Amino acid sequence: MTSSFSTLNLAEPLARAVAEMGYESMTPIQEQAIPVVLQGKDVMGAAQTGTGKTAAFSLPLLQRMMAHENASTSPARHPVRALVLLPTRELADQVAQQVKLYAKYTNLRSAVVFGGMDMKPQTAELKKGVEVLVATPGRLLDHIEAKNAVLNQVEYVVLDEADRMLDIGFLPDLQRILSYLPKKRITLLFSATFSPEIKRLASSYLQDPVTIEVARSNATASTVEQHFYSVGADDKRRALHQILKARGMKQAFVFVNSKLGCARLARSLEREGLKTTALHGDKSQDERLKALEAFKSGEVDLLVCTDVAARGLDIKDVPAVFNFDVPFNAEDYVHRIGRTGRAGASGLAVSFVAPSDTRLVTDIEKLIKTKIELEPMEFEEDRPRISEQGRINDGRRMYREAEGSDQPDEPGVKQPVSRERRETREPRERREYAPRPSNIARDPFFDKPYESTLSAEAQPAWEAAAKSAGPRGMSANIKPKKKIAALFKTAVTES
Ligand code: AMP
Numbered sequence: 001m002t003s004s005f006s007t008l009n010l011a012e013p014l015a016r017a018v019a020e021m022g023y024e025s026m027t028p029i030q031e032q033a034i035p036v037v038l039q040g041k042d043v044m045g046a047a048q049t050g051t052g053k054t055a056a057f058s059l060p061l062l063q064r065m066m067a068h069e070n071a072s073t074s075p076a077r078h079p080v081r082a083l084v085l086l087p088t089r090e091l092a093d094q095v096a097q098q099v100k101l102y103a104k105y106t107n108l109r110s111a112v113v114f115g116g117m118d119m120k121p122q123t124a125e126l127k128k129g130v131e132v133l134v135a136t137p138g139r140l141l142d143h144i145e146a147k148n149a150v151l152n153q154v155e156y157v158v159l160d161e162a163d164r165m166l167d168i169g170f171l172p173d174l175q176r177i178l179s180y181l182p183k184k185r186i187t188l189l190f191s192a193t194f195s196p197e198i199k200r201l202a203s204s205y206l207q208d209p210v211t212i213e214v215a216r217s218n219a220t221a222s223t224v225e226q227h228f229y230s231v232g233a234d235d236k237r238r239a240l241h242q243i244l245k246a247r248g249m250k251q252a253f254v255f256v257n258s259k260l261g262c263a264r265l266a267r268s269l270e271r272e273g274l275k276t277t278a279l280h281g282d283k284s285q286d287e288r289l290k291a292l293e294a295f296k297s298g299e300v301d302l303l304v305c306t307d308v309a310a311r312g313l314d315i316k317d318v319p320a321v322f323n324f325d326v327p328f329n330a331e332d333y334v335h336r337i338g339r340t341g342r343a344g345a346s347g348l349a350v351s352f353v354a355p356s357d358t359r360l361v362t363d364i365e366k367l368i369k370t371k372i373e374l375e376p377m378e379f380e381e382d383r384p385r386i387s388e389q390g391r392i393n394d395g396r397r398m399y400r401e402a403e404g405s406d407q408p409d410e411p412g413v414k415q416p417v418s419r420e421r422r423e424t425r426e427p428r429e430r431r432e433y434a435p436r437p438s439n440i441a442r443d444p445f446f447d448k449p450y451e452s453t454l455s456a457e458a459q460p461a462w463e464a465a466a467k468s469a470g471p472r473g474m475s476a477n478i479k480p481k482k483k484i485a486a487l488f489k490t491a492v493t494e495s
Helices: 012-021 028-038 053-068 089-102 119-128 137-145 162-168 171-179 196-205 233-247 259-271 285-296 330-337 355-368 395-403 419-424 461-467
Strands: 043-046 082-085 110-113 132-135 156-159 186-191 210-213 224-230 252-255 276-279 302-305 320-323 347-353 492-494
Touching (some): 012 053, 053 082, 053 156, 082 137, 132 137, 162 171, 162 186, 186 196, 233 259, 233 320, 233 347, 259 276
Parallel strands (some): 043 210, 224 347
């Protein structure tokens, strides 16, 4: 059982904001990171979006900044003291919104700047003075160069989703930004993995960091019913329609691997009468935010999206997730299906597996430590359908027209790109297939919401679950192997 926020003795305005959010207890990353940040130590954290990471760094930083809190209208009294850097606009926007909520009863000001938007309103906000600045690196550099952002009083830096920042090619920008900051500062780095590049970054910019690793939050994944249907590429849309209809599903995320595929699929589904919107990296910022809002408000039913565009989006209560394309990266599978079955609600995750996807499924199988059994997709009516326009549509022909050939939603090999362009591009997701070590263990992360440690003796929830009927199409009889892939560890180690 994790502890309550009251044990932190946060300043009253912060405690009030937390209480208002309805959080009952701290998540593991909060429990581990908040006291460390309060002590003023650097942190290297392995935690993903969805684990409560934003509060884990923003609450203690706000708490420390309360010493400077003042109601003065003078910009000079509100210098940037905390800088939070994120790789994408959506993430920056989301983090900034959360920071605003946590700081709402204080006089501490926050702002967000990211590319793809007019600089003027951002400039105006910066000029008024903000204590917490959330930014994507490219746009921040633009503001630094324009002398809109002065960073010589920064005391705290958060490099969030650092691995993704490196993927996008932000390292030179990051290094430049960090060179503008005072040497004496607290640096918090969060990353999904501790790759050699991340470790190098950490060793250059962090001082004696405390390393914190927590399991990816899969608070409700045990409530997600997972299916893998064997479907020819030409039949996926038909399969999607059939499942939506059969299940009476109101809303769903539909994941595809490429920007072009995303746009085309959304258009096709729209033509077929489904209220659909697309979210991918080639959309303008405004379009992306509108697409999200439309989905959140229920104006549209299907959000067709690519991984990077959807990563970290905090949309609750999505009843179903479709993997129209099996993700190239097995970790994205976990991330995608984490969109559904949240907060105890039951969720459905359906993956359409084309014959060429077999090795990707093997990757997922290894990562989730669960044998995946492909189910055949049986179509209700295996005959030509008549469209609303009275045209006879053979699902295959329509599909071909919809998909065409396209490129994965990824930037390709790292090469110099303009800063603005980088912020609209998405990181290289595809990895060459390399068999994962066979000793990757089954781990109960699907069944353990927000728990910091797993008792070695306790029967893992997945074993209990295996004894009862597993989700259809998933074998329950998988032998546990060794414990836990590094990414999903729950241990805390100090370095
Ligand atoms: P994050 O990982 O920071 O993006 O947070 C994911 C979601 O978890 C957000 O909707 C937060 O509002 C929510 N959250 C953060 N901390 C807690 C907590 N202690 N209890 C419940 N929900 C939380």
